[in-house]
Amino acid sequence: MNQQQHDRLRSQFPALAQEVNGHPLVYLDNAATTQKPLAVLDAINHYYQADNANVHRAAHALSGRATRAFEAARETVARFINASHNREVIWTRGTTEAINLVAQSWGMSELQAGDEIVLSTLEHHANIVPWQLVAQRTGAVIRVIPLDERGDLDMAAYLAMLGPRTRLVSVAHVSNALGTVNPVEQIVAAAKAVGALTLIDGAQAVAHLEVDVQAIGCDFYAFSGHKLYGPTGIGVLWGRTALLERMPPWQAGGEMIDRVSFSATTFNTLPFKFEAGTPHIAGAIGLAAAIDFVMGQDREALTRHEEALTNYLVAGLRQVSGLRLVGEPGQRAGAVSFLLEDIHPQDATTLLDMQGVALRVGHHCAMPLMESLGIGGTIRASLACYNNRDDVDALLAALHKLSDFF
Numbered sequence: 001m002n003q004q005q006h007d008r009l010r011s012q013f014p015a016l017a018q019e020v021n022g023h024p025l026v027y028l029d030n031a032a033t034t035q036k037p038l039a040v041l042d043a044i045n046h047y048y049q050a051d052n053a054n055v056h057r058a059a060h061a062l063s064g065r066a067t068r069a070f071e072a073a074r075e076t077v078a079r080f081i082n083a084s085h086n087r088e089v090i091w092t093r094g095t096t097e098a099i100n101l102v103a104q105s106w107g108m109s110e111l112q113a114g115d116e117i118v119l120s121t122l123e124h125h126a127n128i129v130p131w132q133l134v135a136q137r138t139g140a141v142i143r144v145i146p147l148d149e150r151g152d153l154d155m156a157a158y159l160a161m162l163g164p165r166t167r168l169v170s171v172a173h174v175s176n177a178l179g180t181v182n183p184v185e186q187i188v189a190a191a192k193a194v195g196a197l198t199l200i201d202g203a204q205a206v207a208h209l210e211v212d213v214q215a216i217g218c219d220f221y222a223f224s225g226h227k228l229y230g231p232t233g234i235g236v237l238w239g240r241t242a243l244l245e246r247m248p249p250w251q252a253g254g255e256m257i258d259r260v261s262f263s264a265t266t267f268n269t270l271p272f273k274f275e276a277g278t279p280h281i282a283g284a285i286g287l288a289a290a291i292d293f294v295m296g297q298d299r300e301a302l303t304r305h306e307e308a309l310t311n312y313l314v315a316g317l318r319q320v321s322g323l324r325l326v327g328e329p330g331q332r333a334g335a336v337s338f339l340l341e342d343i344h345p346q347d348a349t350t351l352l353d354m355q356g357v358a359l360r361v362g363h364h365c366a367m368p369l370m371e372s373l374g375i376g377g378t379i380r381a382s383l384a385c386y387n388n389r390d391d392v393d394a395l396l397a398a399l400h401k402l403s404d405f406f
């Protein structure tokens with residue numbers, strides 16, 4: 001991707017063209033949420049201006065248009081992750097709700113005392129706490145895959161952990177704190193060999209990697225729209241049809257029913273069985289526009305751009321005196337964590353914000369990971385497709401200034 005092509009891509013994101021504290025915005029907090037391209041803003045606007053109606057119900061023109069756009073969005077998601085059928089795509093509020101759905105529906109109905117759930121040290125709290133709640137209620141046991149010194153999963157320890165009691169392996173595709181890309185195909189194959197199910201938390205993966213749920217071989221895959229240039233409040237749980245059909249409903253109300261009476265209620269078919277209440281129609285339409293935007297790019301060229309920029313960032317950070325990288329995984333996507341010797345991370349990010357540089361500081365909702373690293377938190381820079389060398393140079397210049405000053 002040449003400079004001109006990249007400039008054109010970047011210009012699609014209006015929020016990037018602003019000044020913050022008298023400096024051009026350098027947005028490097030993409031793992032928290034991404035900025036939105038015009039195509040997404042336009043799609044949401046168009047829906048509310050022209051087609052706003054509830055879906056699947058009323059027999060009028062607007063409802064018909066809203067329903068068609070909403071269901072077309074589901075089809076777009078199915079194509080994006082190579083699901084074998086639209087009914088396997090369930091709308092949720094995001095990754096967190098998707099994981100809670102599996103934990104409450106599958107976990108509460110299937111797990112028994114002594115059953116094992118395997119997680120990893122680098123999980124986001126969204127892939128820890130739902131399982132803790134289920135474990136407390138069912139007597140299931142959580143086992144945790146350790147990390148090696150670079151920040152990669154210790155695969156030997158993982159394989160040794162699997163056995164006849166393993167019922168579920170649930171791990172991130174990409175770590176939000178260290179950027180580690182986990183070998184999910186290998187993780188899934190090993191889990192399958194002992195008869196366990198697998199859930200992949202794809203929150204940090206979908207914006208950076210081409211995801212094919214059938215090639216990964218997992219049973220569930222979860223992600224959020226807002227980390228993929230789409231709106232907040234919308235996300236996806238993908239699951240295999242046979243499994244989803246066996247799982248009991250989770251939230252209950254309208255839309256998810258077939259017939260209701262006070263003596264008995266029967267439930268709707270997939271995917272509606274898991275979609276109680278009026279869905280986030282505009283969100284689904286906005287997410288589909290974001291996916292169309294991503295799929296409309298030369299994705300190989302984008303991947304090469306992001307890889308080159310990540311390498312440039314890591315190499316530049318190594319040159320800042322007193323800076324220590326936290327985690328140096330074999331394969332990295334998106335996020336780079338670091339600490340500065342003489343400056344508290346919170347103070348550093350405040351000073352950087354004064355220069356227009358937006359970073360994230362703290363435990364990144366991965367407190368067990370921070371504990372295993374023996375630190376309270378990190379400063380995190382995270383990249384998206386629209387970032388360029390100017391962004392990285394601005395961050396590096398600001399860091400050099402800080403480290404000279406302290």
Ligand SMILES: Cc1ncc(COP(=O)(O)O)c(C=O)c1O
Pocket residue numbers: 031032093094095096097124126127172174175176201203204224
């Ligand atoms: C790896 C990972 N999992 C889950 C989540 C939760 O996503 P959401 O807050 O969109 O539900 C995040 C968000 O940062 C994440 O990075």
